[in-house]
Amino acid sequence: MAMDMELEMVLRPPQLPMPPYPPKMVTLANGKVMVIRQAVREDVPAILKSVHPCLFIERDYYDVVSARVYGELLAWYRYRVKSEYCLLGQVDGYLVGLVNGRLENEKVGMSYHTLAIDRGLRIGSHLFAAKMEYHMEYLNQDQVLVVAESPIGFRRWMVEYPLIETRIPHELGGGDSWVLTRETYFNAKPRLVVGDRPVPQELMDEAMLDIKFADDDTIRERIAGLKGR
Ligand SMILES: CC(C)(COP(=O)(O)OP(=O)(O)OC[C@H]1O[C@@H](n2cnc3c(N)ncnc32)[C@H](O)[C@@H]1OP(=O)(O)O)[C@@H](O)C(=O)NCCC(=O)NCCS
Numbered sequence: 001m002a003m004d005m006e007l008e009m010v011l012r013p014p015q016l017p018m019p020p021y022p023p024k025m026v027t028l029a030n031g032k033v034m035v036i037r038q039a040v041r042e043d044v045p046a047i048l049k050s051v052h053p054c055l056f057i058e059r060d061y062y063d064v065v066s067a068r069v070y071g072e073l074l075a076w077y078r079y080r081v082k083s084e085y086c087l088l089g090q091v092d093g094y095l096v097g098l099v100n101g102r103l104e105n106e107k108v109g110m111s112y113h114t115l116a117i118d119r120g121l122r123i124g125s126h127l128f129a130a131k132m133e134y135h136m137e138y139l140n141q142d143q144v145l146v147v148a149e150s151p152i153g154f155r156r157w158m159v160e161y162p163l164i165e166t167r168i169p170h171e172l173g174g175g176d177s178w179v180l181t182r183e184t185y186f187n188a189k190p191r192l193v194v195g196d197r198p199v200p201q202e203l204m205d206e207a208m209l210d211i212k213f214a215d216d217d218t219i220r221e222r223i224a225g226l227k228g229r
Pocket of ligand 1: 026034060061065077113114116117118119120121122123124125126147148150151152153154156221223224225
């Protein structure tokens with residue numbers, strides 16, 4: 001059926017301009033190099049292939065977080081969300097984690113989710129740091145509103161940065177927001193925000209060529225261990 005473009009333009013929310021996130025590389029504890037780069041809308045179907053197996057992993061709230069990420073990325077793909085972005089972590093081309101969020105307005109960012117698809121390497125921690133780096137250093141925002149859905153998330157963001165508790169509701173509808181201010185970010189930066197630029201061309205080419213995805217059993221084993229099967 002042909003799309004009614006006039007109605008479509010009413011349904012599509014306006015987008016704030018967003019400068020790109022410059023890619024960087026982070027050497028993980030196992031010696032592998034993770035490329036962190038911004039996804040484009042057309043990447044969404046490939047990204048969802050790695051998110052899908054996580055929907056069925058109850059451990060550490062992977063199910064609820066993945067289901068929400070899946071919906072948020074689909075909403076971006078189908079032009080149903082305002083000013084969303086997604087940053088990817090790739091090792092040897094494989095998607096090992098992602099973060100997403102959006103701009104509430106020019107000065108306030110809304111953090112959505114962090115999903116580590118390989119574990120024990122602080123991949124989620126590096127990706128969350130990249131997301132805060134994007135909001136503060138490239139989007140030049142004053143604050144980012146964050147909630148945690150899991151105890152590990154709470155430890156990683158609220159405690160490690162540390163974020164400041166507020167009574168501001170968060171878009172995800174759970175607990176109230178905790179806020180990352182510019183001061184908190186720049187204080188935490190030497191401890192938590194790492195990576196090198198520029199990314200060598202061959203690494204960038206590998207990441208851009210294909211968003212590779214591991215099979216369901218491999219993803220389940222990486223996230224939940226053998227016991228999780
Ligand atoms: C929260 C999250 C992004 C953190 O990612 P991360 O920084 O890469 O950390 P990991 O998940 O690998 O490890 C967290 C802890 O669990 C342990 N762990 C649990 N299961 C593990 C597994 N299967 N393999 C390796 N480590 C595991 C790690 O040793 C680590 O311990 P530490 O905190 O003492 O370092 C990630 O756990 C995740 O995606 N969770 C599900 C979604 C979620 O909760 N997102 C955040 C919402 S607020």
